[in-house]
Amino acid sequence: MAALLAVEGISKNFSGLRAVADVTFAVPEGEIFAIIGPNGAGKTTLFNMIAGVFRPDTGGITFDGTRIDGMTPDAVCRRGIGRTFQLVRPFPALTVEENVMVGALLRHPNLSSALRRAHEVLWRLDLFDKRTQPASSLTLPDRKRLEVARALATEPKLLLLDEVMAGLRPTETDRMVEILKKINNDTGLTILLIEHVMRAVMSLAARILVLHHGAAIAEGVPEAVVREPAVVQSYLGAEAL
Amino acid sequence: MMKRLLHGVPLHATVLLALLLAALVVAPAFANDYLLTVLIVILYFAYTGQAWNVMMGFAGQLSLGHALYVGLGAYTTAALYVHFGIGPWIGMPMAILISVACGAIIGFLAFRFGVGGVYFAILTIAFAEFARIGFDHFSWVGGSAGFFLPVANYSHDDLMNLRGRPAMFYYVILALTAVAFLLCHALMRSRVGYFWQAIREDEEAARSLGIDTFRYKMYAILISSGMTAPAGVFFAFYYNNLFPEQTFFILRSIEIILGPIIGGVGTLFGPIIGAFLITGLAEVLQELLTWYGFDPPGAKRVFYGLCLLVVVMILPHGVWPPLSRLLRVDRETERTGDKAEP
Amino acid sequence: MGGPFLPLEIYLNVAISGLLTGLVYGLMALGLSVIFGVVRVVNFAHGEMMTIAMYLAIVLFASYGLDPLLMMIPLAAVLFVLGYAMQMTMINPFIARPEHSQFMLLLAVAIIIVNGLLIAFGPDAQSVQASYSFDSFALGPLIVDATKVYAGGAAILAAAALFAFFRYAPIGRAIRACADNHTGALVIGLNVKRLYALTFGLGAACVGAAGSILSLIESVTPSLGPAYTLLAFVIVITGGLGSMTGALLGGILIGLTEALAALLISASAKSMVSFAILVLVLLFRPQGIMGKRLS
Ligand SMILES: Nc1ncnc2c1ncn2[C@@H]1O[C@H](COP(=O)(O)OP(=O)(O)O)[C@@H](O)[C@H]1O
Numbered sequence A: 001m002a003a004l005l006a007v008e009g010i011s012k013n014f015s016g017l018r019a020v021a022d023v024t025f026a027v028p029e030g031e032i033f034a035i036i037g038p039n040g041a042g043k044t045t046l047f048n049m050i051a052g053v054f055r056p057d058t059g060g061i062t063f064d065g066t067r068i069d070g071m072t073p074d075a076v077c078r079r080g081i082g083r084t085f086q087l088v089r090p091f092p093a094l095t096v097e098e099n100v101m102v103g104a105l106l107r108h109p110n111l112s113s114a115l116r117r118a119h120e121v122l123w124r125l126d127l128f129d130k131r132t133q134p135a136s137s138l139t140l141p142d143r144k145r146l147e148v149a150r151a152l153a154t155e156p157k158l159l160l161l162d163e164v165m166a167g168l169r170p171t172e173t174d175r176m177v178e179i180l181k182k183i184n185n186d187t188g189l190t191i192l193l194i195e196h197v198m199r200a201v202m203s204l205a206a207r208i209l210v211l212h213h214g215a216a217i218a219e220g221v222p223e224a225v226v227r228e229p230a231v232v233q234s235y236l237g238a239e240a241l
Numbered sequence B: 001m002m003k004r005l006l007h008g009v010p011l012h013a014t015v016l017l018a019l020l021l022a023a024l025v026v027a028p029a030f031a032n033d034y035l036l037t038v039l040i041v042i043l044y045f046a047y048t049g050q051a052w053n054v055m056m057g058f059a060g061q062l063s064l065g066h067a068l069y070v071g072l073g074a075y076t077t078a079a080l081y082v083h084f085g086i087g088p089w090i091g092m093p094m095a096i097l098i099s100v101a102c103g104a105i106i107g108f109l110a111f112r113f114g115v116g117g118v119y120f121a122i123l124t125i126a127f128a129e130f131a132r133i134g135f136d137h138f139s140w141v142g143g144s145a146g147f148f149l150p151v152a153n154y155s156h157d158d159l160m161n162l163r164g165r166p167a168m169f170y171y172v173i174l175a176l177t178a179v180a181f182l183l184c185h186a187l188m189r190s191r192v193g194y195f196w197q198a199i200r201e202d203e204e205a206a207r208s209l210g211i212d213t214f215r216y217k218m219y220a221i222l223i224s225s226g227m228t229a230p231a232g233v234f235f236a237f238y239y240n241n242l243f244p245e246q247t248f249f250i251l252r253s254i255e256i257i258l259g260p261i262i263g264g265v266g267t268l269f270g271p272i273i274g275a276f277l278i279t280g281l282a283e284v285l286q287e288l289l290t291w292y293g294f295d296p297p298g299a300k301r302v303f304y305g306l307c308l309l310v311v312v313m314i315l316p317h318g319v320w321p322p323l324s325r326l327l328r329v330d331r332e333t334e335r336t337g338d339k340a341e342p
Numbered sequence C: 001m002g003g004p005f006l007p008l009e010i011y012l013n014v015a016i017s018g019l020l021t022g023l024v025y026g027l028m029a030l031g032l033s034v035i036f037g038v039v040r041v042v043n044f045a046h047g048e049m050m051t052i053a054m055y056l057a058i059v060l061f062a063s064y065g066l067d068p069l070l071m072m073i074p075l076a077a078v079l080f081v082l083g084y085a086m087q088m089t090m091i092n093p094f095i096a097r098p099e100h101s102q103f104m105l106l107l108a109v110a111i112i113i114v115n116g117l118l119i120a121f122g123p124d125a126q127s128v129q130a131s132y133s134f135d136s137f138a139l140g141p142l143i144v145d146a147t148k149v150y151a152g153g154a155a156i157l158a159a160a161a162l163f164a165f166f167r168y169a170p171i172g173r174a175i176r177a178c179a180d181n182h183t184g185a186l187v188i189g190l191n192v193k194r195l196y197a198l199t200f201g202l203g204a205a206c207v208g209a210a211g212s213i214l215s216l217i218e219s220v221t222p223s224l225g226p227a228y229t230l231l232a233f234v235i236v237i238t239g240g241l242g243s244m245t246g247a248l249l250g251g252i253l254i255g256l257t258e259a260l261a262a263l264l265i266s267a268s269a270k271s272m273v274s275f276a277i278l279v280l281v282l283l284f285r286p287q288g289i290m291g292k293r294l295s
C-alpha cells in the first residue's frame, strides 16, 4: 500500500527551543497510527505542521501525492485532513448539530444535505440525542466526541486526533476506542492519533512512533515498541505497563 | 420561500411578527408629525444596526467606523443629485459600489495582515477619521462648510427623487428595514452565515474545518458596507445637509452600534428592538427633561451611556435573548438547551 | 503656505514644541499601556478620564488660582481613586469577558463622561492662562514657550516617578510579577484583584497628572475626550502595547510629527498623519516599535 501521509525530516524551532527535530515517518492508507511521548515531546507541534498551522523549518510533508507543507490550515483541510485540538474548541454558541454542520458544509454546500450528513456523523459518535443542545453545555467527554464529529464531518481521508481520550474515564475511553475502530473498519479512514492512554493505543494502533525531546526514538508495532529500552526509560518507565 | 422563512418558528411568533409589521405599515395614518419623525429615526437605526450586525454579530469583526459607509453613500448620491441631477435610486448603485470598494480596502488590509479584535476596531476608526478630514477639504462637496440639497415645501411626493413629505420617507426606510431583515435572515441560515458564526466563535477552529477565513471575513465587510450605503442615501435626502464633522464622526459610528448591542448582538431582532428601546426611551426622557425645563445638551447622551452601561453589565447578550424566551418566540431548536451560559 | 521656504529655526522651534507636547501625550499613553500590560483591559475611556482632570485643573485655577503644575499631584491622586474604584466595582467582573464586551462597558463610561462634562461645563473651549503663559526661553535663535518647557519637564518627572515605583517599590514589583505571569502571581498569594485595582488606579493617575499639565498648553472641550483616547491608542500601538518606554517614545514621535504636519500641511492634517502612522504600524509592525512580537 502506498503511504497516504509521508513526513520527511521535518523540524521546528521556537526561538531556540527545538520542539521537533528531524522526524520521518509514513502512514499507509487505512492504518491507525499512534504517536506517543512525554509532555512537551513535540507531538502537538508535529500535528500543527501537518495541519498547516506551522510551516516546518526543514523537511517536507506529502499527503496523497502532493506536498502540503506551507499550505494554510484551511487548504490542508480541503485536501482531506481533519484534525481535533488537544484543548477542545467547539463553537460554544452554536448547537451540537450546527457545530458538526459547519464541518459538513465543506463538502455539502446545501444546508439540508449538510445537516443530514451532520446527523449521520452525530449518530456514529453517540451524540445524536444531544444535537440541539448548545455546545457550551456539553460535558468534557461529549465535547471530545463533538470535536471528533466535527472533524469527521469534513469527510477527511486522514484524521488527526490530539489526545481525544485525555481526561476520560476508562469506560468512556473504551467507548471512544470502539467508535474509532468501527469508523476505521467501516470506511477505511486513516487515523493518526496522539495518545497518552496506553490501553487505547495498544488496542487501536497498528504502529507507533515514539517522540522524545522532539526526536523520533522508536517506531514499530506496539508490542515491539513498548519493549524497547529507550522507550521504557524515557517514557513508559514510570507507568510500568 | 415563506415556508423556509418560518421554519421552526412557533405560530404565535409569526402572528406577533405580522402584527408588528401591520402596525408599522398603518402607523403614518395615526401618528402625528413628531411621532413619525421618531419612528423614522428608529427605523433608520434598525436598518444601520442590522447592516453592522452582519460584521460584528455574524462574523465577529468589531467595526467602529460604520459612519464611513453611511457618509460615502450620502455624499455620493447627494453629489450626483446636486451636480448632475441624477436621482437617488440611480445614484444608489454607485453609492453602494464606492462603499463596498472602501470596505474592500479596509478588509483586505486588515485581514491580509492579520489585524483583528481591538486593533481592527481602531483601524476602522482610523479610516472613518481619514474620510472626515478628507471631506473637510473636498470643496466639490462643500468641504467643512457642509453640502446642501435643495429643499422646498413639498405638497406631493416624488419618490423617484426622494423629495416629499415625512410619510414617504417613513415608508422608504420601513421598506429598507424590511429588506435588510429578510436579507439577514437568509444570510444567517445560509452556508456563509454558518461559516461566519464559526469564525466569530473560534477563527482557528474554523480554519481547521476548511473555511477560508480571509475570504469569508471579506464577504462580511463587503456585504455590511454595501448594506450600510443606502442608509447614507436616505440620510442625505431626508436631512438635506451633510457636514463631514458630523457625518463621519466617531459618535455617529457609535450610535449605529448601540441598538444592536442593547438589543442583542448577532440576533435578527436585536437591532430592531434595540433601536426602539434606545430611541424611544431617549425621546421619552427628552420630553420629560423639556417638561421640567432642564434640557442641557448632552443629557440625552448621558442617558444613552447609562442604558449601555446597565445593559452590558446585567444583560451581556442584550435584551432580545431573554425577551424571546419570555415571549416563547425563540425557535424550538434553540429552546431545548437554553442553559448555555452559566 | 510655502512650507519649504521657511527658515530652519521655525522648523526647530515647532519640532521642539511638538516634542515637549509629545512628552505629555506620552505620559497619558503610559497610563493606557500600564493598564493594558497588567489588567489586559483596553481602557476606551482613557482620554475622557483625562478631560476630567483637565476640567478639574481649570476649575482649581479659575476658582483658587492654583497652578496646574502643582495640582498635578493632587489630581493624580483624585484620578487614582477614581480608577481604583472603577476597577474594583465595574471592570473586574469583565476581566474574563470577551474583548468587545469590555469595550462596550468602557465606551458607556466614556459616553457618560463626555456628556456629563458637556452638561457641567458647556461646549466651549476652556483653558488656563497662567502668569507665565507668554514667557519664553531663547536659546540662540530658538524660542521655546516656557509653559511647554515646564509641561515637558513635569511629564518627565511624573513618568520617572512611575518607572521608579515599578522598579523599586515592593508593590510595583508585585504588579510587574503579576503582569509577567498571572498564574504565578496567584500561586505566590498576591491579591490579584487588589493589584489590578492599584494598576488601574495608577494608569488613571497618569492621566490625572497628564491632564493637569495639558490644561496649561491646550484648551479643552468635552468632545476632545474621544480624540484623546484615539491619540492614546495611536501612541500606544505605535510604541508597542504594554511597553512603558514604547509609550513615551510613541508620545514623542506623535507629538513631533503632528507639530510638523501642522506646519507643513495644515492644522487639520495633523491627526491624518498620526492615523497614517497608526495604519502603517498596524500593518507592518503590529507589535509596535518597542513591543515584542506575540507568537
Ligand atoms: N507556539 C509555540 N511557541 C513557542 N513554543 C511552543 C509553541 N508550541 C509548543 N511550544 C513548545 O514546544 C515544545 C513541544 O510542545 P508540544 O508540541 O505541545 O508538546 P506535546 O504535544 O508533545 O506535549 C514544548 O516545549 C512547548 O513549550
Ligand SMILES: [Mg+2]
Pocket: A043, A044, A045, A086
Ligand atoms: Mg500536546
